[in-house]
Amino acid sequence: MAERPEDLNLPNAVITRIIKEALPDGVNISKEARSAISRAASVFVLYATSCANNFAMKGKRKTLNASDVLSAMEEMEFQRFVAPLKEALEAYRREQRGKKEASEQKKKDKDRKTDSEEQDKSREEDNDEEEERLEEEEPNEEEEVDN
Amino acid sequence: MAAAAAGSGTPREEEGSSGEAAAPQPQAPTSAPGARLSRLPLARVKALVKADPDVTLAGQEAIFILARAAELFVETIAKDAYCCAQQGKRKTLQRRDLDNAIEAVDEFAFLEGTLD
Numbered sequence: 248m249a250e251r252p253e254d255l256n257l258p259n260a261v262i263t264r265i266i267k268e269a270l271p272d273g274v275n276i277s278k279e280a281r282s283a284i285s286r287a288a289s290v291f292v293l294y295a296t297s298c299a300n301n302f303a304m305k306g307k308r309k310t311l312n313a314s315d316v317l318s319a320m321e322e323m324e325f326q327r328f329v330a331p332l333k334e335a336l337e338a339y340r341r342e343q344r345g346k347k348e349a350s351e352q353k354k355k356d357k358d359r360k361t362d363s364e365e366q367d368k369s370r371e372e373d374n375d376e377e378e379e380r381l382e383e384e385e386p387n388e389e390e391e392v393d394n
Numbered sequence: 395m396a397a398a399a400a401g402s403g404t405p406r407e408e409e410g411s412s413g414e415a416a417a418p419q420p421q422a423p424t425s426a427p428g429a430r431l432s433r434l435p436l437a438r439v440k441a442l443v444k445a446d447p448d449v450t451l452a453g454q455e456a457i458f459i460l461a462r463a464a465e466l467f468v469e470t471i472a473k474d475a476y477c478c479a480q481q482g483k484r485k486t487l488q489r490r491d492l493d494n495a496i497e498a499v500d501e502f503a504f505l506e507g508t509l510d
Binding site: 255256257258261262264265266268269270271273274275276277279280283284286287288289290291292293294295296297299300309310311312313315316317320323324325328331332335336338339340342343 | 431432433434435438439441442443445446448449450451452453454455456458459460462463464465466467468469470471472473475476479485486487488489491492496500501502504505508509
């Protein structure tokens with residue numbers, strides 16, 4: 248049997264954890280039921296993707312965005328998901344902004360350092376590089392070296 | 395990590411950083427272990443999204459929301475299936491409970507015929 252998209256499963260451990268936390272203590276779940284829920288979740292994602300894609304195409308966009316997915320939820324009659332998803336989205340955006348700012352700050356600091364160092368070194372490097380090339384005996388002899 | 399209680403073998407101390415966890419961590423500290431934004435790995439969700447031949451691209455936010463929605467879906471269907479098991483006075487969720495839930499709940503209609 249050829250591989251179907253439904254075969255793309257989500258990790259069992261995570262699925263099990265979500266199920267257990269949703270259910271009261273002491274409740275168990277059979278392997279078959281758990282695996283069926285896992286497949287259902289995959290089908291859900293595929294269906295939601297397809298719905299969301301329709302909204303994207305309506306908006307003449309080629310990239311699915313968050314609002315497409317939210318619209319898909321309403322279309323699929325999962326309106327009750329919309330509010331918690333919006334909250335999660337806000338939290339996610341905040342986290343991404345924080346990460347971005349942190350990495351941008353690091354980059355700025357790095358650039359500042361290298362910039363000042365480079366200005367001093369660049370003049371020296373021009374002279375040194377030529378000497379190094381001759382010494383290293385690079386196979387690429389097409390490079391012009393000014394003697 | 396500073397070795398508080400000597401468990402196994404010789405306690406090691408990390409050199410460089412002082413005693414407590416003063417090492418700079420790139421990740422923002424999360425308040426509670428379950429407070430992560432999404433538990434499902436985004437890469438797997440992305441793979442599912444890409445499986446759709448009509449989809450060209452999907453933004454990061456879209457993938458994230460899909461992952462979160464899938465989690466909510468799992469919670470929802472598990473709870474609905476549990477209601478059926480409760481009626482049978484069982485404490486273990488069986489496959490048939492799931493089937494019953496799918497038949498009973500309109501929103502799960504899209505699952506019919508897909509789980510076999």
